[in-house]
Amino acid sequence: xxxxxxxxxxxxxxxxxxxxxxxxxxxxxxxxxxxxxxxxxxxxxxxxxxxxxxxxxxxxxxxxxxxxxxxxxxxxxxxxxxxxxxxxxxxxxxxxxxxxxxxxxxxxxxxxxxxxxxxxxxxxxxxxxxxxxxxxxxxxxxxxxxxxxxxxxxxxxxxxxxxxxxxxxxxxxxxxxxxxxxxxxxxxxxxxxxxxxxxxxxxxxxxxxxxxxxxxxxxxxxxxxxxxxxxxxxxxxxxxxxxxxxxxxxxxxxxx
Amino acid sequence: xxxxxxxxxxxxxxxxxxxxxxxxxxxxxxxxxxxxxxxxxxxxxxxxxxxxxxxxxxxxxxxxxxxxxxxxxxxxxxxxxxxxxxxxxxxxxxxxxxxxxxxxxxxxxxxxxxxxxxxxxxxxxxxxxxxxxxxxxxxxxxxxxxxxxxxxxxxxxxxxxxxxxxxxxxxxxxxxxxxxxxxxxxxxxxxxxxxxxxxxxxxxxxxxxxxxxxxxxxxxxxxxxxxxxxxxxxxxxxxxxxxxxxxxxxx
Numbered sequence: 001x002x003x004x005x006x007x008x009x010x011x012x013x014x015x016x017x018x019x020x021x022x023x024x025x026x027x028x029x030x031x032x033x034x035x036x037x038x039x040x041x042x043x044x045x046x047x048x049x050x051x052x053x054x055x056x057x058x059x060x061x062x063x064x065x066x067x068x069x070x071x072x073x074x075x076x077x078x079x080x081x082x083x084x085x086x087x088x089x090x091x092x093x094x095x096x097x098x099x100x101x102x103x104x105x106x107x108x109x110x111x112x113x114x115x116x117x118x119x120x121x122x123x124x125x126x127x128x129x130x131x132x133x134x135x136x137x138x139x140x141x142x143x144x145x146x147x148x149x150x151x152x153x154x155x156x157x158x159x160x161x162x163x164x165x166x167x168x169x170x171x172x173x174x175x176x177x178x179x180x181x182x183x184x185x186x187x188x189x190x191x192x193x194x195x196x197x198x199x200x201x202x203x204x205x206x207x208x209x210x211x212x213x214x215x216x217x218x219x220x221x222x223x224x225x226x227x228x229x230x231x232x233x234x235x236x237x238x239x240x241x242x243x244x245x246x247x248x249x250x251x252x253x254x255x256x
Numbered sequence: 257x258x259x260x261x262x263x264x265x266x267x268x269x270x271x272x273x274x275x276x277x278x279x280x281x282x283x284x285x286x287x288x289x290x291x292x293x294x295x296x297x298x299x300x301x302x303x304x305x306x307x308x309x310x311x312x313x314x315x316x317x318x319x320x321x322x323x324x325x326x327x328x329x330x331x332x333x334x335x336x337x338x339x340x341x342x343x344x345x346x347x348x349x350x351x352x353x354x355x356x357x358x359x360x361x362x363x364x365x366x367x368x369x370x371x372x373x374x375x376x377x378x379x380x381x382x383x384x385x386x387x388x389x390x391x392x393x394x395x396x397x398x399x400x401x402x403x404x405x406x407x408x409x410x411x412x413x414x415x416x417x418x419x420x421x422x423x424x425x426x427x428x429x430x431x432x433x434x435x436x437x438x439x440x441x442x443x444x445x446x447x448x449x450x451x452x453x454x455x456x457x458x459x460x461x462x463x464x465x466x467x468x469x470x471x472x473x474x475x476x477x478x479x480x481x482x483x484x485x486x487x488x489x490x491x492x493x494x495x496x497x498x499x500x501x502x503x504x505x506x507x
Contacts, residue, residue, distance in 0.1 A: 052408075055411075056412075057411055074411075074414070075412045075413070079412060079413075080413070081409060081412040083408075083409060085405050088403050088405035088406055089405050089406060089409040091427070093503075093504050094423070102413075102415070102419070102423060103413035103414075103415065105419070106414055106415065134504065
C-alpha cells in the first residue's frame with residue numbers, strides 16, 4: 001500500500017486576543033490509497049482545522065502535508081470536497097447541473113464530456129433527471145447527494161468530507177451512508193471524513209483516527225476489521241461493530 | 257367572491273385617502289385655507305396632462321433622475337466591487353464614504369449652481385452626488401458578504417479569483433445591490449425634483465416652484481400628485497425587476 005496523503009509532524013497555532021491558541025500538536029499520519037479514513041474526537045478538538053489544512057485552505061504552523069510525496073501549497077490536484085452545510089456550498093443561483101459543471105471548467109473538457117460527467121455522476125447518486133432544478137427546490141438529502149455528485153464529477157483521487165450527514169434527518173443519513181459505501185465500492189477514492197458520529201465512523205471506515213487533548217494529538221488509530229460489503233442492519237448488529245464503537249467512544253470521552 | 261372583494265386593497269385605501277382630503281378641504285378644518293380639494297387637484301392634473309409643457313417637464317425630471325442614476329451605477333458598482341475585494345481598501349475608505357453619504361445633496365446646491373448654473377447638468381450632478389457613495393458602500397458590503405463556506409468550497413476545487421468573483425461574490429452582492437438600487441431609484445427622483453425646486457434645474461421641480469410662487473394652489477397640488485404616481489411606478493418597476501433578476505430569493 002502506498003500513502004496517498006502524508007501528514008508529517010503537523011502543528012497548528014492561531015493568534016487570538018488572549019494569546020496564541022495551540023490547536024494541533026505534532027500530528028503524523030499516513031492515509032493509504034483507496035482507504036476510507038474517519039477523523040473523530042470531542043467537539044472543538046481541531047478536526048475541522050485538520051481538514052482545512054488537508055484541503056490547503058490553511059498552512060500549518062509547522063510540519064507539512066504531502067500528497068503523493070509532494071508538499072502541498074493550496075488545494076491539491078484531484079481533490080473534491082463535501083461539506084456539512086450543503087445550503088451554503090451549493091450556489092442557489094445555479095441549477096444543479098451548472099453547480100456540478102463549475103469545478104469541471106478547470107479540466108477543459110469538451111461539451112459532450114462535461115455533459116457525460118454530469119449525467120453519470122447524477123446517476124451514481126440517484127438524482128438522474130433532476131439536473132435542471134435549483135438546489136432550493138430539492139430536499140436536504142437530495143442537495144447533499146448533489147454535492148456528492150459534484151465531487152464525483154471531477155473524478156477525484158482524494159475526497160474530503162466535513163460532517164457530511166450532520167444536517168439531514170436520521171433516515172436520510174442512513175441512505176447517504178450507504179450511498180458513500182457504494183461510491184467507495186465503485187471508485188475506491190481515498191476518502192477522509194470528519195464526523196462526531198462514532199457509529200457512522202465505524203460503519204464507513206477502514207481506519208479511524210482519534211484526536212484527543214488540548215492541543216490535540218493522535219490518541220490512537222483504530223483499524224476497522226469488519227469486511228465489506230457492509231449493511232445497516234447486519235453490520236450494526238455485528239459484535240465486532242459494537243466492540244469497536246465502544247472502544248472508540250471511550251477514547252473520545254477520555255475514558256480509556 | 258363579491259365585487260367588493262375583488263377590488264385591490266390599495267385602490268380602496270387610495271380612494272379613502274382622497275375622500276378624506278376632499279371632506280377636510282371642502283367642509284373640514286382646512287376648508288378656510290388655500291389648500292385645494294382633491295377633486296380640484298385631480299381635475300387640474302388631468303388638464304395638465306393635456307399640455308405638452310407638463311410632459312416636457314416630466315421628461316426632464318425623469319431624464320435627470322435616470323441619467324444620474326445610471327452614472328451612479330456605472331461609477332459605484334465597479335468601485336464598490338474593487339473596495340469590497342480588499343479588506344484594506346474597505347476599512348480605509350469606509351469612513352470617507354460614510355462621511356459623504358450623509359451629506360444631503362441639497363446643501364451643496366449653492367456650490368453646484370456657482371459651478372454649473374441652474375441647468376440639466378447641475379441636476380444630474382446632484383443626483384450622482386446623492387447616490388454614488390451609498391451605492392458604492394452597499395456594493396462593497398455585498399461583495400464582502402459572500403459566504404465563506406462557498407468561497408472555501410471554490411478554493412478547494414481550485415477555482416481562481418475571477419471565477420470566485422463571477423460566481424460567488426457578485427451573486428452574493430446582488431441582493432445588497434438590489435436594496436441599494438431600490439432606495440436610490442426613488443431618491444434619484446426626489447433629488448431631481450429638489451434640483452429644480454431649490455436650484456432651478458429644468459423639470460417638474462421648477463414647475464412646482466413656478467406654480468407655488470404664482471399662487472396656483474391647484475396646479476401645485478396636481479404636480480405633487482403626479483410626482484407621487486411617478487414615484488410609485490418607479491419603485492414598483494424596480495421591485496418587479498429585482499424579483500426577476502434575483503430569483504433565488506423570496507422563495
